[in-house]
Amino acid sequence: xxxxxxxxxxxxxxxxxxxxxxxxxxxxxxxxxxxxxxxxxxxxxxxxxxxxxxxxxxxxxxxxxxxxxxxxxxxxxxxxxxxxxxxxxxxxxxxxxxxxxxxxxxxxxxxxxxxxxxxxxxxxxxxxxxxxxxxxxxxxxxxxxxxxxxxxxxxxxxxxxxxxxxxxxxxxxxxxxxxxxxxxxxxxxxxxxxxxxxxxxxxxxxxxxxxxxxxxxxxxxxxxxxxxxxxxxxxxxxxxxxxxxxxxxxxxxxxxxxxxxxxxxxxxxxxxxxxxxxxxxxxxxxxxxxxxxxxxxxxxxxxxxxxxxxxxxxxxxxxxxxxxxxxxxxxxxxxxxxxxxxxxxxxxxxxxxxxxxxxxxxxxxxx
Numbered sequence: 001x002x003x004x005x006x007x008x009x010x011x012x013x014x015x016x017x018x019x020x021x022x023x024x025x026x027x028x029x030x031x032x033x034x035x036x037x038x039x040x041x042x043x044x045x046x047x048x049x050x051x052x053x054x055x056x057x058x059x060x061x062x063x064x065x066x067x068x069x070x071x072x073x074x075x076x077x078x079x080x081x082x083x084x085x086x087x088x089x090x091x092x093x094x095x096x097x098x099x100x101x102x103x104x105x106x107x108x109x110x111x112x113x114x115x116x117x118x119x120x121x122x123x124x125x126x127x128x129x130x131x132x133x134x135x136x137x138x139x140x141x142x143x144x145x146x147x148x149x150x151x152x153x154x155x156x157x158x159x160x161x162x163x164x165x166x167x168x169x170x171x172x173x174x175x176x177x178x179x180x181x182x183x184x185x186x187x188x189x190x191x192x193x194x195x196x197x198x199x200x201x202x203x204x205x206x207x208x209x210x211x212x213x214x215x216x217x218x219x220x221x222x223x224x225x226x227x228x229x230x231x232x233x234x235x236x237x238x239x240x241x242x243x244x245x246x247x248x249x250x251x252x253x254x255x256x257x258x259x260x261x262x263x264x265x266x267x268x269x270x271x272x273x274x275x276x277x278x279x280x281x282x283x284x285x286x287x288x289x290x291x292x293x294x295x296x297x298x299x300x301x302x303x304x305x306x307x308x309x310x311x312x313x314x315x316x317x318x319x320x321x322x323x324x325x326x327x328x329x330x331x332x333x334x335x336x337x338x339x340x341x342x343x344x345x346x347x348x349x350x351x352x353x354x355x356x357x358x359x360x361x362x363x364x365x366x367x
């Protein structure tokens with residue numbers, strides 16, 4: 001987009017100052033993101049975030065409904081804590097019609113946020129300190145939202161973490177063998193089938209007193225935390241597009257699925273794939289310190305298992321996509337998804353062997 005086109009879009013929002021220019025920003029793969037700069041009289045320029053919502057993936061009304069409800073709630077909690085609500089959560093900037101997004105003549109949907117300055121993001125948890133701070137950030141996020149009624153939220157991606165339904169889709173892919181790949185993946189298929197019991201542990205209790213329905217982020221990557229460059233502490237959780245009702249176990253497990261893996265997700269030398277107890281311990285300490293008494297005993301008990309379940313689900317999704325002909329995940333070669341699946345399954349085996357140690361770490365951290 002050129003500056004003239006950007007200017008026409010931002011003109012539709014309630015903003016402070018006079019538009020100067022806009023530029024592509026960030027490294028996200030879903031939405032188109034721009035930093036837009038505005039001149040203000042007698043003050044330094046200010047910038048905002050402009051995003052074109054990917055409506056091929058997200059339904060914008062439900063999406064912005066979720067984000068608006070959650071950020072409004074967070075702002076009130078942050079004020080109670082004596083914090084800065086314009087820095088510690090996303091602030092949606094309304095259109096001139098007081099809507100949360102603008103739809104242009106071509107059907108594109110646009111939203112704007114206040115830019116949160118003087119922060120950094122990390123692409124990987126290179127140290128236990130970074131991992132601990134990440135755990136603390138998402139633990140605090142859960143603590144702040146513990147009083148929020150998650151049933152108000154729309155399921156933006158229905159059954160996103162319904163592991164039982166993922167398993168049924170996997171079985172169908174095996175039965176149909178649409179592209180003739182079942183024979184080449186027999187080891188991986190047998191691995192999934194042998195662990196079917198993992199499908200129901202969380203889902204059977206979800207919504208009960210033991211595993212209550214909570215706000216879940218569903219994309220708890222390290223780079224979705226804005227951090228203070230000097231202290232390393234969390235400033236704000238961002239990328240709320242997959243905010244949905246679910247279990248805290250989804251977010252905790254998925255954070256450690258990639259944050260505590262000693263190898264990258266598509267490493268083919270499986271000897272390099274192990275589960276780091278050091279990183280898991282650091283994340284868990286930060287998470288439980290910040291979440292405090294917001295969690296139930298059952299949720300705390302299942303934290304170690306959640307890492308296995310989310311890795312099982314992810315590996316099963318990679319394998320299903322391989323069997324269906326690579327229709328969902330981007331791949332660089334024919335066996336890419338199968339390699340990813342085997343990577344996840346190796347990680348599960350290591351977690352299974354360390355489950356008692358993981359449980360001991362959790363019990364020590366909660367005291």
